[in-house]
Amino acid sequence: MRDFLTIKGLSKNYANGFEALKTINLRVKETEILALLGPNGAGKTTLISTICGISKFTHGKITLAGHDIVLNYRAARKMIGMVPQELSLESFETVINTLRFSRGLFGKSPNDSYLEDLLEQLSLLDKRNSQIIELSGGMKRRVSIAKALSHEPRLLFLDEPTAGVDVELRKDMWLLVRRLRNKGVTVILTTHYIEEAEAIADRVGIIDKGQLLLVEEKGSLIQRLGQKQLIIELQAPLKDLPSILSDYDIVLGADRQSLIYTYNMRSGHSGINNILSNLTQSGIIFKDLQTKQSSLEDIFMSLVNEKVA
Amino acid sequence: MNYYGIKAIYKFEMTRFFRTLFQSFVSPVIATSLYFVVFGAAIGSRIQEIDNVSYGAFIVPGLIMLTVITQSISNSSFGIFFPKFVGTIYELLSAPVSFFEIVLGYVGAAATKSLFIGLVILSTSMLFVDFKILYPGMMILFLILTCLSFALLGFILGIWAKNFEQLQLVPLLIVTPMVFLGGSFYSISMLSSFWQTVSLFNPVVYLISGFRWCFFGVADVSIATSLCAVSGFMILCLAIIAWIFKSGWQLRT
Ligand SMILES: Nc1ncnc2c1ncn2[C@@H]1O[C@H](COP(=O)(O)OP(=O)(O)OP(=O)(O)O)[C@@H](O)[C@H]1O
Numbered sequence: 355m356r357d358f359l360t361i362k363g364l365s366k367n368y369a370n371g372f373e374a375l376k377t378i379n380l381r382v383k384e385t386e387i388l389a390l391l392g393p394n395g396a397g398k399t400t401l402i403s404t405i406c407g408i409s410k411f412t413h414g415k416i417t418l419a420g421h422d423i424v425l426n427y428r429a430a431r432k433m434i435g436m437v438p439q440e441l442s443l444e445s446f447e448t449v450i451n452t453l454r455f456s457r458g459l460f461g462k463s464p465n466d467s468y469l470e471d472l473l474e475q476l477s478l479l480d481k482r483n484s485q486i487i488e489l490s491g492g493m494k495r496r497v498s499i500a501k502a503l504s505h506e507p508r509l510l511f512l513d514e515p516t517a518g519v520d521v522e523l524r525k526d527m528w529l530l531v532r533r534l535r536n537k538g539v540t541v542i543l544t545t546h547y548i549e550e551a552e553a554i555a556d557r558v559g560i561i562d563k564g565q566l567l568l569v570e571e572k573g574s575l576i577q578r579l580g581q582k583q584l585i586i587e588l589q590a591p592l593k594d595l596p597s598i599l600s601d602y603d604i605v606l607g608a609d610r611q612s613l614i615y616t617y618n619m620r621s622g623h624s625g626i627n628n629i630l631s632n633l634t635q636s637g638i639i640f641k642d643l644q645t646k647q648s649s650l651e652d653i654f655m656s657l658v659n660e661k662v663a
Numbered sequence: 664m665n666y667y668g669i670k671a672i673y674k675f676e677m678t679r680f681f682r683t684l685f686q687s688f689v690s691p692v693i694a695t696s697l698y699f700v701v702f703g704a705a706i707g708s709r710i711q712e713i714d715n716v717s718y719g720a721f722i723v724p725g726l727i728m729l730t731v732i733t734q735s736i737s738n739s740s741f742g743i744f745f746p747k748f749v750g751t752i753y754e755l756l757s758a759p760v761s762f763f764e765i766v767l768g769y770v771g772a773a774a775t776k777s778l779f780i781g782l783v784i785l786s787t788s789m790l791f792v793d794f795k796i797l798y799p800g801m802m803i804l805f806l807i808l809t810c811l812s813f814a815l816l817g818f819i820l821g822i823w824a825k826n827f828e829q830l831q832l833v834p835l836l837i838v839t840p841m842v843f844l845g846g847s848f849y850s851i852s853m854l855s856s857f858w859q860t861v862s863l864f865n866p867v868v869y870l871i872s873g874f875r876w877c878f879f880g881v882a883d884v885s886i887a888t889s890l891c892a893v894s895g896f897m898i899l900c901l902a903i904i905a906w907i908f909k910s911g912w913q914l915r916t
């Protein structure tokens with residue numbers, strides 16, 4: 355499939371000199387769902403704002419379906435819908451009027467039946483003529499999504515769509531994202547939660563301190579993240595790894611008084627039970643057990659170190 | 664051109680106006696009526712005619728200008744400041760609209776509102792004093808130009824302002840004195856020659872003088888000068904706004 359969104363050498367310094375994005379390169383294919391994962395202040399919102407034209411960038415080039423987002427901003431922006439991280443809506447306007455406004459602003463001819471359809475899908479149809487101020491937080495978030503979809507965009511940005519949202523609505527949101535993709539919409543969303551990325555994304559990008567550390571198929575990333583280590587401390591040092599354990603991914607520690615077993619939590623069964631019973635059978639006595647999980651942080655660190663090296 | 668975009672902004676702004684229609688009209692109408700009672704009837708009856716126009720009638724164009732200028736500025740500055748304040752500006756900045764289209768929408772709506780109010784005040788004043796408008800076509804043209812220019816100025820103010828205090832301070836400290844000292848209530852020729860010269864640096868003088876000419880055919884400065892002044896002012900404001908959008912000043916981080 356063709357690249358839909360391409361970002362080349364994008365960097366951004368805020369007015370105070372702070373470098374929020376450092377040479378970002380990214381390609382997104384059409385109808386892909388990409389999750390941007392990263393801690394607070396990583397630069398997720400900045401990246402999205404830059405693509406949408408809300409924020410200016412310092413260097414680089416961004417194109418959408420071949421249109422440069424600066425030189426050909428009209429064509430590019432018509433295709434983009436964006437749900438901001440912070441809800442900002444006109445409190446005293448009615449739901450349907452804010453949608454009409456958004457649709458018109460993006461250059462589309464009025465189409466109330468499309469907008470009502472949209473409200474229906476977001477379970478907001480009965481709130482059609484309510485003022486925004488009368489809605490609950492979750493409803494407002496859905497209005498915000500409806501606004502972003504009001505002009506039938508081909509690329510949708512969701513900046514932390516599920517922050518402060520209950521389980522029910524979160525599931526609805528995921529469903530909506532999949533439905534949109536089936537209709538040909540490309541979705542880029544940001545999140546703090548690896549589970550969320552896992553649940554909906556095709557690919558996951560990890561961003562930290564303004565750097566896009568990696569963009570990977572979801573599966574392989576989850577694999578890395580699910581990696582755990584079991585450290586078995588032994589009563590007495592061993593000369594060699596017992597042959598009975600050779601089937602496992604086990605190495606002898608440097609002190610020869612511990613065994614290190616690497617396994618993946620997501621592969622179903624860990625095999626720990628068997629290992630421990632094998633050890634007991636062979637008369638090897640262990641005095642302590644310890645497990646370590648490779649966290650997002652570890653992956654960040656190893657990626658940063660790889661880059662430095 | 665994104666016509667739907669312009670229309671969307673214009674309509675959205677006008678809805679706000681219609682939602683608060685009563686407040687929008689009632690305060691300028693009451694204020695103007697008070698001016699007529701105080702200056703027109705109470706004090707005006709003791710003031711002699713100026714250029715063969717009774718004082719009550721003489722102040723009509725000035726009063727309309729006073730209201731139209733303040734309304735244009737406040738409508739338009741609020742119109743663009745508000746989305747900035749509540750955060751909805753993100754949508755405007757990410758939309759496929761050019762600066763010119765945004766300005767057309769916001770400034771057009773603000774100018775429409777103040778034009779309405781200006782006409783309402785004109786009708787109100789007819790209840791208080793007798794007068795005839797010599798050049799009605801020119802009068803409307805002048806009114807529209809004034810509404811547009813000051814709505815443009817208000818737009819700049821709304822983008823510049825960082826808080827509500829600033830939004831109110833500029834009209835209060837700069838515009839109101841300029842309008843009052845611009846000959847709303849007197850003819851510049853009534854001043855000493857020194858103050859007459861000073862007054863010529865006040866752009867509002869040209870507006871009021873030109874507008875009064877449309878009513879009574881008498882003016883402090885020639886109508887051509889007035890038209891040039893208001894057009895020049897409008898172009899200056901447009902140029903500033905064009906620069907604002909190009910540089911992203913106060914709008915894009
Ligand atoms: N207007 C601004 N001026 C200066 N620095 C800014 C500005 N906006 C954001 N930053 C800085 O840029 C960095 C990235 O911010 P950004 O909002 O993009 O992070 P984020 O990844 O979206 O974080 P979060 O998960 O908290 O939403 C932060 O260090 C932030 O302090």
Ligand SMILES: [Mg+2]
Nearest residue numbers: 398399400439
């Ligand atoms: Mg953010």
